[in-house]
Amino acid sequence: MTTLKILQRAKAATATLSTLTTEKKNAALSAMAEALLADTAAILSANAEDMEAAKATISAVMLDRLALTEARIAAMAEGIRQVAALPDPVGHTLSETTRADGLVIKKVSVPVGVVGIIYESRPNVTSDAAALAVKSGNVCVLRGGKEAWRSANAIVTALRRGMETVGLTPDLVNLIEDTTRQSATELMKADRYVDLLIPRGGAGLIRACVENATVPCIQTGTGICHIYVDKAADLEMALSIVDNAKMSRPSVCNACEVCLVHKEIAAEFLPRLKARLCQGRDTTAELRLDETAAQIIDGTPAGEADFDTEFLDYILAIRVVEDVEQAISHIAAHSTHHSEAIVTADRATADRFTAAVDSSAVYVNASTRFTDGGEFGLGCEMGISTQKLHARGPMGLAELTTYKYIITGNGHTR
Amino acid sequence: MTTLKILQRAKAATATLSTLTTEKKNAALSAMAEALLADTAAILSANAEDMEAAKATISAVMLDRLALTEARIAAMAEGIRQVAALPDPVGHTLSETTRADGLVIKKVSVPVGVVGIIYESRPNVTSDAAALAVKSGNVCVLRGGKEAWRSANAIVTALRRGMETVGLTPDLVNLIEDTTRQSATELMKADRYVDLLIPRGGAGLIRACVENATVPCIQTGTGICHIYVDKAADLEMALSIVDNAKMSRPSVCNACEVCLVHKEIAAEFLPRLKARLCQGRDTTAELRLDETAAQIIDGTPAGEADFDTEFLDYILAIRVVEDVEQAISHIAAHSTHHSEAIVTADRATADRFTAAVDSSAVYVNASTRFTDGGEFGLGCEMGISTQKLHARGPMGLAELTTYKYIITGNGHTR
Numbered sequence: 001m002t003t004l005k006i007l008q009r010a011k012a013a014t015a016t017l018s019t020l021t022t023e024k025k026n027a028a029l030s031a032m033a034e035a036l037l038a039d040t041a042a043i044l045s046a047n048a049e050d051m052e053a054a055k056a057t058i059s060a061v062m063l064d065r066l067a068l069t070e071a072r073i074a075a076m077a078e079g080i081r082q083v084a085a086l087p088d089p090v091g092h093t094l095s096e097t098t099r100a101d102g103l104v105i106k107k108v109s110v111p112v113g114v115v116g117i118i119y120e121s122r123p124n125v126t127s128d129a130a131a132l133a134v135k136s137g138n139v140c141v142l143r144g145g146k147e148a149w150r151s152a153n154a155i156v157t158a159l160r161r162g163m164e165t166v167g168l169t170p171d172l173v174n175l176i177e178d179t180t181r182q183s184a185t186e187l188m189k190a191d192r193y194v195d196l197l198i199p200r201g202g203a204g205l206i207r208a209c210v211e212n213a214t215v216p217c218i219q220t221g222t223g224i225c226h227i228y229v230d231k232a233a234d235l236e237m238a239l240s241i242v243d244n245a246k247m248s249r250p251s252v253c254n255a256c257e258v259c260l261v262h263k264e265i266a267a268e269f270l271p272r273l274k275a276r277l278c279q280g281r282d283t284t285a286e287l288r289l290d291e292t293a294a295q296i297i298d299g300t301p302a303g304e305a306d307f308d309t310e311f312l313d314y315i316l317a318i319r320v321v322e323d324v325e326q327a328i329s330h331i332a333a334h335s336t337h338h339s340e341a342i343v344t345a346d347r348a349t350a351d352r353f354t355a356a357v358d359s360s361a362v363y364v365n366a367s368t369r370f371t372d373g374g375e376f377g378l379g380c381e382m383g384i385s386t387q388k389l390h391a392r393g394p395m396g397l398a399e400l401t402t403y404k405y406i407i408t409g410n411g412h413t414r
Numbered sequence: 415m416t417t418l419k420i421l422q423r424a425k426a427a428t429a430t431l432s433t434l435t436t437e438k439k440n441a442a443l444s445a446m447a448e449a450l451l452a453d454t455a456a457i458l459s460a461n462a463e464d465m466e467a468a469k470a471t472i473s474a475v476m477l478d479r480l481a482l483t484e485a486r487i488a489a490m491a492e493g494i495r496q497v498a499a500l501p502d503p504v505g506h507t508l509s510e511t512t513r514a515d516g517l518v519i520k521k522v523s524v525p526v527g528v529v530g531i532i533y534e535s536r537p538n539v540t541s542d543a544a545a546l547a548v549k550s551g552n553v554c555v556l557r558g559g560k561e562a563w564r565s566a567n568a569i570v571t572a573l574r575r576g577m578e579t580v581g582l583t584p585d586l587v588n589l590i591e592d593t594t595r596q597s598a599t600e601l602m603k604a605d606r607y608v609d610l611l612i613p614r615g616g617a618g619l620i621r622a623c624v625e626n627a628t629v630p631c632i633q634t635g636t637g638i639c640h641i642y643v644d645k646a647a648d649l650e651m652a653l654s655i656v657d658n659a660k661m662s663r664p665s666v667c668n669a670c671e672v673c674l675v676h677k678e679i680a681a682e683f684l685p686r687l688k689a690r691l692c693q694g695r696d697t698t699a700e701l702r703l704d705e706t707a708a709q710i711i712d713g714t715p716a717g718e719a720d721f722d723t724e725f726l727d728y729i730l731a732i733r734v735v736e737d738v739e740q741a742i743s744h745i746a747a748h749s750t751h752h753s754e755a756i757v758t759a760d761r762a763t764a765d766r767f768t769a770a771v772d773s774s775a776v777y778v779n780a781s782t783r784f785t786d787g788g789e790f791g792l793g794c795e796m797g798i799s800t801q802k803l804h805a806r807g808p809m810g811l812a813e814l815t816t817y818k819y820i821i822t823g824n825g826h827t828r
Contacts, residue, residue: 015743196802243827244828245827355433360818361819361821364823365823367823371819388609408779408780409779409781
């Protein structure tokens, strides 16, 4: 089916959204999970074809992201059931006022409508995104990566059949068939049909959306996250936080890429940091040092790009700063506004840092790795917004809704 | 100064935003109001030059919008004082959770940062927008119409001096000097410097922003508003609501442009509607009728465009519909998602209409004219959003804020 036709069907499906009760949505999610399990063999077979076709062109890490197993499919089904168990974000009265003249103004949460998601090769994103869309009463249009298309199609086929078994239109979940760049561009420009576009991927995809989209977008995920170790830091705590934020999972967006160190503690802290990250462990970090840090410890001299790169690797850029103000300025100039942290025992310095740093999540004495829908108690996550409009930080079900005003009078005129 | 330089200064001024207390902002607003009054003569003189230059090229209505008087300047100053009196939207804890492990996650309202506003010739928009920006802790970059530039510049000069008298950087309020199309395009693409763009103007400007902007935009103001008169309507109430919504101020976006009438009451209602809107009053309406309506009353036959036009005039398009479902479909196909109303005594029909109609404000037995920041109790208004992301309907101070998470631990790692 052409991308245009899919978009038209998605838009047409929004006419049914206002009749979706919580019970119906949960029944659909349960049926979707069952259909997914029932189709395990077909999904594995489609995935095997994807893997076979992709192995010549993509890296081992990417191949592992693409690979499905019976256990992974079971986990996807379980993920759908967990979304079903979350509270319904739609239909809440966010505020209600009755004017002196009796006019009642209610603000009520409603679905956004049609949500487009552009993503890459992880097949579980297909079922996660579909589940979150259905639970929040939205129609979704999925545009996955070429390498994973057969897998995504097999998954969506199962999910759509599940919806049909409980009497919902399968057009609530749609997969774009064209995986060329043209379909991504078409989706970005489909403001007649799509209410919200969420690009999940690398910086190139995000920038393409910002440059080309006429559909309102939420930028997600790019994280050049900073940790500032203040002169009043508990250095043992700082070591443990930097270790966790850098080394526990460097491929994710909430991992730390840059450590800023107050000059007064640099001579004591940096050797300990080097010992912690670079010695006596299976995987060690590469340190990229500014001039001052390089006078204290050994490491790679930092190039200009090193303070503007999301390494997603065991690499940490280190800069020695004059004070918290210089740390704040550095972050303002180099951050992607995702997550930043300060380690300090000084309350006033912490307050200054959290007030001045303009990022979606600002931490005091904790690792940046907590920026995550599950960790924040949202129960799930559609991505992490690094922009300021509509949603900031982890986006769960509530962030996939908007609101409308319902005003009731008795012949009121103005 | 070049537009780029102005944008850079605006961005630099955001470094001071986190130190703005409510007291400081209110003191600045008060000083801005005083400076505006003190500069009355200079502003009137600049405005006289604008009027002289514009009178050959713009209509009498537009000239009236552009004209300033001592009373209008006093009203602008009073408007600034009213904004000062509103509650501060920044610094509120929107939610706070403490996890089992003691990590405290607070969600706090913060300014958006740099807000760009593209508008046309009304000079009071300059002071209104500046006041709302300062109160919400934002930096604003104003790009007004060419015809009003001298007036806007005189106003901004006064406002900036006011800010300086209380020790704030005047760069919180900036006026772009270039009034050619190029500066509007530059502002739309300035995502490095601007966090939010609000176009206030005609459909052409809004579309240009949607097509070209890389800065996140909030579409405002275009209103093709519908009133559906149900078979269960109190017809006298329906007449009064349509009269108010169409005739009280047709040039505004919340005025009604289309009346949909249930077929079972059309024969009774339409002659009364014609009598009400077209007879025995100074200003009468022109009715544009679909085929069925034209069999009942006289009027202009509706052309295809008449159901997709924001007349902003004493013109009402009328269509007879089968039932509430056809009214809902018509609205879905033709509305700009601003404001729609149903007149009915049937609660179930009203509920169906309010659930299914996807507009920022949906009315039952009340005029669409209430969609307004003041009427909704927001105290002020930066425009009326007709999109779904971030803000919907009237935008007051809260809609000029975003949030960030501040997370406090004690060495927490994940």
